[in-house]
Amino acid sequence: MSLTSASPLCRRDSISKDCRYAVLTEDQPPSCESLKDTIARALPFWKEEIVPQIKEGKRILIAAHGNSLRGIIKHLEGLSEEAIMELNMPTVIPIVYELDKNLKPIKPRWFLGDEETVRKAMEAVAAQGKVKK
Helix, strand or coil: CCCCCECCCCCCHHHHCCHHHCCCCCCCCCCCCEHHHHHHHHHHHHHHHHHHHHHCCCCCCCCCCHHHHHHHHHHHHCCCHHHHHHCCCCCCCCEECCECCCCCECCCCEECCCHHHHHHHHHHHHHHCCCCC
């Protein structure tokens, strides 16, 4: 896995019959997407939709897939490409950030879960990328 390598192509016919995507043109959505592509797609949404609400004092819950969250985390924490690739975020366990007025983390991210559950979930995510022999 790398920042610029994309996942395998998605078959167009796997979504073409789904009524949720009826309004999309043939070139939408992309047939595959790298982490870099996902970040480029997620950050405008972060800046245009989420940031204004945070500045209004609202508490925001973001539910998204791993790479979208990686993009936001990379942005918030200023992580390098290498560091974000090493991040194994546990699925279904909320990540909490407390931000200052400039939307910079006040303290490190933390998880809403006990340490053992979080550790096991992170290990499970890390194992997904390993080749089985």
